[in-house]
Amino acid sequence: MATLPAAPAFSIEQFLEEERGKDLLRFTTAGSVDDGKSTLIGRLLYDSRNVYEDQVRSVTKASVNRSAGPIDFSLLTDGLRAEREQGITIDVAYRYFATARRKFIIADTPGHEQYTRNMATGASTADLAIILIDARKGVLPQSRRHTFIASLLGIRRLAVAVNKMDLVDYSESVFQEIREAFLAWHPHPEQCYFLPISALEGDNVVERSARMPWFQGPSLLEYLETVETGAQDAAAGQPFRFPVQRVIRPNQDFRGYAGQIASGAIRPGDEVCALPSGRHSRVRSIATFDGDLEEACAPMSVTLTLEDELDLSRGDMLAEAPKPPGAAAHFETRLVWLNQKPLDLKRRYLLKHTAQLVSARISAPQRIDVQTLQSAPAATLEMNDIATVEIETSKPLFFDPYVRNRITGSLVLIDVETNATVAAGMIVRAVAAHASKPSGPVTTAERRARFGHRPATLFVGPRESLAAVLERRLFDRGCMAVWMREATPEGLRALEAAGAIAIATSPEPLDLPESDARAADILIERLFEADQKFEKGGGI
Amino acid sequence: MPRLSYLETLEAESIHIIREVACEFQNPVMLYSIGKDSSVMLRLAQKAFHPAPIPFPVLHVDTSYKFREMIAFRDWYTAQIGVKLIVHKNQEALDAGATPYKLGTSRCCGFLKTQSLLDGLREGGFDAAFGGARRDEEKSRAKERIYSFRDTRGQWDPKNQRPELWNLYNGRVEPGESIRVFPLSNWTELDVWEYIHAEKIPVVPLYFAKERPMLQRGDQLISPELDIIPRLPGEKPVMVKCRMRSLGCSPCTGAIRSEADTIPKIIEELISFRRSERENRVIDFDQEGSMEIKKREGYF
Numbered sequence: 001m002a003t004l005p006a007a008p009a010f011s012i013e014q015f016l017e018e019e020r021g022k023d024l025l026r027f028t029t030a031g032s033v034d035d036g037k038s039t040l041i042g043r044l045l046y047d048s049r050n051v052y053e054d055q056v057r058s059v060t061k062a063s064v065n066r067s068a069g070p071i072d073f074s075l076l077t078d079g080l081r082a083e084r085e086q087g088i089t090i091d092v093a094y095r096y097f098a099t100a101r102r103k104f105i106i107a108d109t110p111g112h113e114q115y116t117r118n119m120a121t122g123a124s125t126a127d128l129a130i131i132l133i134d135a136r137k138g139v140l141p142q143s144r145r146h147t148f149i150a151s152l153l154g155i156r157r158l159a160v161a162v163n164k165m166d167l168v169d170y171s172e173s174v175f176q177e178i179r180e181a182f183l184a185w186h187p188h189p190e191q192c193y194f195l196p197i198s199a200l201e202g203d204n205v206v207e208r209s210a211r212m213p214w215f216q217g218p219s220l221l222e223y224l225e226t227v228e229t230g231a232q233d234a235a236a237g238q239p240f241r242f243p244v245q246r247v248i249r250p251n252q253d254f255r256g257y258a259g260q261i262a263s264g265a266i267r268p269g270d271e272v273c274a275l276p277s278g279r280h281s282r283v284r285s286i287a288t289f290d291g292d293l294e295e296a297c298a299p300m301s302v303t304l305t306l307e308d309e310l311d312l313s314r315g316d317m318l319a320e321a322p323k324p325p326g327a328a329a330h331f332e333t334r335l336v337w338l339n340q341k342p343l344d345l346k347r348r349y350l351l352k353h354t355a356q357l358v359s360a361r362i363s364a365p366q367r368i369d370v371q372t373l374q375s376a377p378a379a380t381l382e383m384n385d386i387a388t389v390e391i392e393t394s395k396p397l398f399f400d401p402y403v404r405n406r407i408t409g410s411l412v413l414i415d416v417e418t419n420a421t422v423a424a425g426m427i428v429r430a431v432a433a434h435a436s437k438p439s440g441p442v443t444t445a446e447r448r449a450r451f452g453h454r455p456a457t458l459f460v461g462p463r464e465s466l467a468a469v470l471e472r473r474l475f476d477r478g479c480m481a482v483w484m485r486e487a488t489p490e491g492l493r494a495l496e497a498a499g500a501i502a503i504a505t506s507p508e509p510l511d512l513p514e515s516d517a518r519a520a521d522i523l524i525e526r527l528f529e530a531d532q533k534f535e536k537g538g539g540i
Numbered sequence: 541m542p543r544l545s546y547l548e549t550l551e552a553e554s555i556h557i558i559r560e561v562a563c564e565f566q567n568p569v570m571l572y573s574i575g576k577d578s579s580v581m582l583r584l585a586q587k588a589f590h591p592a593p594i595p596f597p598v599l600h601v602d603t604s605y606k607f608r609e610m611i612a613f614r615d616w617y618t619a620q621i622g623v624k625l626i627v628h629k630n631q632e633a634l635d636a637g638a639t640p641y642k643l644g645t646s647r648c649c650g651f652l653k654t655q656s657l658l659d660g661l662r663e664g665g666f667d668a669a670f671g672g673a674r675r676d677e678e679k680s681r682a683k684e685r686i687y688s689f690r691d692t693r694g695q696w697d698p699k700n701q702r703p704e705l706w707n708l709y710n711g712r713v714e715p716g717e718s719i720r721v722f723p724l725s726n727w728t729e730l731d732v733w734e735y736i737h738a739e740k741i742p743v744v745p746l747y748f749a750k751e752r753p754m755l756q757r758g759d760q761l762i763s764p765e766l767d768i769i770p771r772l773p774g775e776k777p778v779m780v781k782c783r784m785r786s787l788g789c790s791p792c793t794g795a796i797r798s799e800a801d802t803i804p805k806i807i808e809e810l811i812s813f814r815r816s817e818r819e820n821r822v823i824d825f826d827q828e829g830s831m832e833i834k835k836r837e838g839y840f
């Protein structure tokens with residue numbers, strides 16, 4: 001669906017070659033209802049020849065009664081039936097288009113004041129946001145909300161499009177006033193490209209407008225085609241982070257860790273550190289279907305093999321050895337509440353972060369007023385609220401602050417009863433253990449949060465060598481594990497009470513492989529499976 | 541480090557999705573429609589788990605009205621890459637004589653595709669099913685999530701979808717519920733062809749232009765290969781150089797006149813088109829918004 005190149009010179013080989021060089025820009029759109037977002041996107045697609053004839057036909061005959069010119073561009077992008085009947089867009093829709101220079105993905109989000117959650121969703125994967133402002137209305141409270149959400153979600157490039165210039169006689173002073181008003185509360189001119197447009201008439205959307213000779217800048221599409229968001233470079237420039245998604249072990253000779261590089265780059269021979277164990281190793285190979293690679297960088301999906309057997313599993317992380325991520329079970333986090341059911345501080349939520357699913361409790365919410373940017377303590381959070389909260393997790397997470405890393409800094413909360421995704425979180429920093437001082441006796445939950453596992457007793461049969469291997473393995477993973485040589489029931493109970501994983505021999509042999517290493521693998525797998533089930537059941 | 545091209549970016553994202561599902565679900569399956577999108581999806585699955593084999597089976601919902609070349613390709617290709625193939629048919633409906641002519645296209649699809657798919661998923665006890673749908677295919681798909689949640693009857697509620705942020709997918713389901721997963725959500729038709737070209741992925745020969753005997757009905761070219769297709773009085777197939785732009789059931793999939801007999805030529809044809817790919821599917825002309833209605837009922 002790319003723009004058709006000029007016919008005579010066209011060569012398909014050359015076209016394919018050019019295609020290979022194109023990169024991808026993801027952007028999102030924000031504006032209040034009726035500011036003209038749908039019209040703008042329809043116009044962008046239509047004028048850049050990214051709309052098929054039959055789509056135009058089907059829109060021309062669509063049975064909706066909305067005021068429009070000959071083609072209602074907004075209908076090109078309006079999706080679902082219910083929405084078409086209501087005449088408003090109510091969710092996030094994704095559009096795809098391409099020009100001779102770039103490929104684009106638009107996350108088209110509706111402008112209703114209540115739909116903060118949709119905008120946050122669209123912004124989470126975007127490198128740039130178009131903020132639409134109606135020239136007649138100027139900068140509204142919603143414009144401020146949209147800009148705030150965009151920067152909260154880490155977008156550092158804004159195209160501020162002052163729309164409906166045709167209705168204000170293409171007046172330069174109207175445009176300049178809006179520009180100044182906007183910069184008055186978003187004093188980051190280096191992030192913003194301001195431009196006057198008419199989505200309906202097409203001025204400065206794809207073609208530069210002859211009706212606004214006072215404006216010399218590129219059209220919106222030219223800007224989108226050339227702007228450097230630096231998103232990929234930024235991710236590639238950060239320290240190496242590799243959340244392990246899956247262990248690939250087709251046979252005895254191959255043990256690879258599959259994942260998508262969250263940031264940085266890696267080469268065979270590079271030293272990495274594994275979390276949570278903290279053990280170091282070197283990358284032996286970067287294995288892919290297309291052969292081993294000399295180098296890989298974010299956001300590639302690869303499989304790494306290491307020089308040493310480190311016993312990693314899903315949810316662990318490989319990181320650049322001299323610059324490891326933070327590891328903590330207590331964070332300050334920005335939260336956008338996405339669900340109708342408000343936050344309940346008494347309940348536990350499931351938290352998904354990279355490839356980890358853990359149980360979490362929320363405390364100390366400070367709701368942020370999007371207009372004043374002031375925060376105030378709140379008893380709960382409702383849908384579309386934005387807040388700073390503290391989160392405590394049942395296991396440590398390996399993270400970077402969201403402002404530095406959108407992958408290792410982001411998380412979602414899931415309601416254990418309804419399974420709904422109820423909140424999106426952006427990690428600010430770890431909270432030092434002494435920052436909040438709980439009083440009273442130490443609880444099982446606190447021990448669990450510290451050690452990252454439940455207390456347990458593991459009987460290994462009569463093999464002392466297995467007990468020793470198991471203790472070493474668990475200890476290296478960061479577990480509080482103790483092999484009790486002269487085990488007594490009281491002794492084991494005391495260790496459990498202390499939150500430890502107690503290991504003891506027992507007279508009856510167990511049905512386990514002969515190799516201590518294999519047997520330990522199996523026991524550890526079972527232990528953490530039980531731990532996971534426990535988590536899935538809703539926690540302590 | 542060179543920056544990733546858009547295709548490499550899409551590939552990395554899709555592989556991440558496929559691995560997530562394989563890790564978080566008990567019993568995933570990949571829907572295999574034999575078309576170009578399925579071929580790309582299978583290649584991505586190979587890449588996701590390499591050097592291990594694809595850890596889940598593929599399921600083909602066979603209406604029994606697919607082109608013969610599709611079935612031959614299916615059996616050859618799945619054997620070639622060593623993935624387990626499950627074929628499901630709604631035999632009851634077929635025995636009762638279900639055809640698009642007796643039932644109308646949408647009811648026929650209802651029995652042989654939608655119903656059959658739901659039965660196939662239930663019989664296999666699958667809790668996640670990959671599909672090759674792309675958001676750019678059709679307007680109602682533009683809002684589809686990558687993980688699309690389905691209730692115990694396999695139905696989709698467009699108002700009650702889970703927000704999806706970053707690359708953090710929520711795969712929690714209760715017993716009986718399931719998700720459909722669309723790892724190609726962010727690909728366009730052109731991306732798919734360019735990837736097939738770059739990766740040299742085999743596709744069904746029906747995509748390539750060739751002289752074929754065809755029934756010419758108004759603007760539409762229908763393959764006469766199945767004898768359930770009623771003939772008009774005096775109607776005879778004529779040889780037409782044509783190809784399929786998308787593959788489906790032979791009575792309901794129109795061919796287009798074309799000279800494109802290589803992938804670069806297909807791509808060239810594509811970028812000179814201004815018609816969206818489903819136009820050649822007879823089924824989508826039924827009713828405005830028909831895809832959305834089918835999806836609510838459980839269709840992919």
Ligand SMILES: Nc1nc2c(ncn2[C@@H]2O[C@H](COP(=O)(O)OP(=O)(O)O)[C@@H](O)[C@H]2O)c(=O)[nH]1
Nearest residue numbers: 033034035036037038039074163164198199200
């Ligand atoms: N005069 C004028 N009207 C516009 C312009 N852009 C949009 N509109 C109209 O404003 C109304 C709302 O536009 P729409 O695109 O549906 O807004 P959305 O709610 O932001 O998607 C429609 O009647 C459009 O025709 C413009 O540049 N000039």
